[in-house]
Structure formats: structure tokens, C-alpha cells
Amino acid sequence: MGTTERTAMIITAATALLTLTLSLLYRFTDLPLWPRRRRGSERPAVDWGSAPDLPAYSYAALYELAVRRRDALARAVRCARDAGLPVPEPLTVNLVETRGQDGPQEGAYAALALSAADDFLEDCLPPDTVPTAEQLAEFEQRAGRPYDRRAEEGIALTDVVGSLEVSRIGMQALACLTEGTALTLDRPCFHHPLHARGTERVLCPPEACTAESPEDALVDDDFVTVCRNCADGTPAPLLVWTQAGEVPYYRTEFETKAVFRTSGYGAAALEWDADDLLRAFVEWPTFEVDHGDGNGNGNGDGDDNDRTEATA
Amino acid sequence: MNTVDWSRALAGLLLGPLLVLVFLHPFSLLVARIVRGRPLPPPRPSRRACAELDALLGEFERTGATAGTPSPAPASPAPSAEAP
Structure with missing residues (x-):
């Protein structure tokens, strides 16, 4: 073996050893092997609170x-x-x-x-x-x-x-x-989804159940979930500014937003599971659910009067 | 006196990583798998993704997963107008 071959073998072994060491360190440890961008520290903190501390919403x-x-x-x-x-x-x-x-x-x-x-x-x-x-x-x-x-x-x-x-x-x-x-739905407060979570069940407020059209009526639940404050005192609904002034969201008549007043963001559709609610949110206005059998399976084979569907 | 042909000898710089890639690294993983007697830990990108996911879910658990957040005091008056 000549000098050139011996030198080549030494260089090969040294680079192989170095590469193998680095690759195993990368594979099995979290050691920083090269300077990284500091992405984690730049991530803004997110307030996931049910009632975020925001000025007047x-x-x-x-x-x-x-x-x-x-x-x-x-x-x-x-x-x-x-x-x-x-x-x-x-x-x-x-x-x-x-x-x-x-x-x-x-x-x-x-x-x-x-x-x-x-x-x-x-x-x-x-x-x-x-x-x-x-x-x-x-x-x-x-x-x-x-x-x-x-x-x-x-x-x-x-x-x-x-x-x-x-x-x-x-x-x-x-x-x-x-x-x-x-996943079990953690339902919001019917009156204001940004209140504390809806831990109490109360009868559906009468003003929320007086839609002009049966199709706009709330689903056929008698109960909605509300937060403790709204259950104990005067409810403070989520108010939406319209041409006629501020009205609760469940009294608005924007056809494209029917899913919100129909479901109360989940608080008025107690028999809906996560699948039903997300389907309603994503697929509205083509989503249809049959409440005739009372179990909210959404099989769509029920009476038209029992069917809640978007009118948009 | 023997002289080194560096144009050939430096080919080892390429041969070394190639050996690792083709043979030594997979063989090391196999040996590690046999010695440990259980599956290997996930690779670094997966571990990093897990750590970031844990951080995000931890932040969610800390600030939002509890249902006991007090609702704000009713600041707005009762609605007085109907929808148009």
C-alpha cells in the first residue's frame, strides 16, 4: 500500500468518524449542532381564556x-x-x-x-x-x-x-x-360565547325562540348552556351593531350567519357532538340535521317541519 | 522518499460521509435498536414538533382549558332595538 492510499484511508476514516458522530448526536440528542433561528421565543403568547380580558370586547x-x-x-x-x-x-x-x-x-x-x-x-x-x-x-x-x-x-x-x-x-x-x-364539547355561554363556559343549563330565553320563520328558529332544545353569572343574574348578551342599533346575536337576521344563532355556538344544540357542530360550521349552508328522532344523528330522513337548515 | 498524490488522497473526504450514509449510520441504528431492546426514539424533527405541540397545548391548558373563568360584569344595557 502506497503512501497515497494510506493517506486516503486515514482521511476517509477521520471524516467518517466525524460524520458518524455528528449524525448520531443529531439523531439521539437535542444538542444544538449549528446556530438556529430563535423561533420559539418570538411566538406571541395567546390568551385562550374563555373570557379574554379585552376592552369592551x-x-x-x-x-x-x-x-x-x-x-x-x-x-x-x-x-x-x-x-x-x-x-x-x-x-x-x-x-x-x-x-x-x-x-x-x-x-x-x-x-x-x-x-x-x-x-x-x-x-x-x-x-x-x-x-x-x-x-x-x-x-x-x-x-x-x-x-x-x-x-x-x-x-x-x-x-x-x-x-x-x-x-x-x-x-x-x-x-x-x-x-x-x-373530545367532549366544552359548551360556551349561550348569551355571550366570550363569557365563562356554559356550566349551567337553563330554559331557552323566550326572545331567542321567536324567529319569524320556523327555519330560523333555534334547534328544538328546551335548554341552553349559560355561564354562572348569566344564570344567576341579568344575562349580558353578545350585542351586534346593526342599522337599527345593537341587538343580541341570536336576534339578527343575517342569513349567512344563521348557523350561529341556530346553534348558539354550540350552547343551544346540546344533542350535537363535535362532529355535528363542526360539520355545521364548515358545511353551512348545505348542512342539514334532522331532530325528529331527538338524538341529533342528522340522517336527514325526517319531517320537513323538524328540519333545521340554512336559508342562505 | 514517497510523495503523496493529494488529488487522490483527498477523495477520502467524499468517501467518508458516503460510507456513513450507506453503511455506518444504518448499522449503528440497528445496533442501537438491538442493544436497547425497544424502539428507537423519534427523530429530531419529530421530537421538536412534539415539544412545540406540548408548549402550545400547555399554554392552552394554562390559560383557556379551565371552565371557571369568571365572566365579566354585564356592562351593556339590555338590548332595546330589534334587528332590521
């Missing part, structure tokens, strides 16, 4: 919180996928097949919740946008009335609250998925 503050929660849920879903947990891609979730499938469905629920949160925020008016003159003219021509920023934000407020609620459901689903437990 302003639209801008709620919108910002909804975006933060949606982003946190998106990051958690991505991490769960990277960690090998069964979380399908939102576009591949077959809503019809989620029920009755083998294995935990909480991953699919998290993906559905993220999809719903995305949809709700997509419909919302970002608080810092200023419509152009062309957009204002188009709006007036379409709506037949002058553009009213506050009224538009009032319409969007129900979507923002919906996004806040489904983001919570998505995080709960992921928590259940990691713990190996089944």
Missing part, C-alpha cells in the same frame, strides 16, 4: 385575538402532523366519513376546526382596511344603502366570535388526541 381587539388563536391552532396542527399524529389535511377531510371510522377522530376535528376558523376569518373585515371609492360605490349599488363601517363590523363580529370558539374546539381536540381521550 372591541372588534379590532377580538379580531386580533382571533387571528392569533387561528395561527396558534394552525401551528399546533402542523406540529401534530410532523409528530406523526393522525391529523389529516383539511382538504382531504371527508366530513361524511369522520363518524364511525376506526381510530380517534380528534385529529380530523382539529383539521375541521382550523378550516372553519380560516373560513370565518376570511369573511371578516380586517379592522385596519380602508375601502376604496370604487368599493364604496359598488357596495352602495349592491346594498342600496350607504356604507356603514360599524354595521359591517357588526356583521363580521359573529364570524370573529365563531373563529374564537372553533379555535378552542380545535385545541381541545388536539389535547384529547395527545392524551388518547375522546
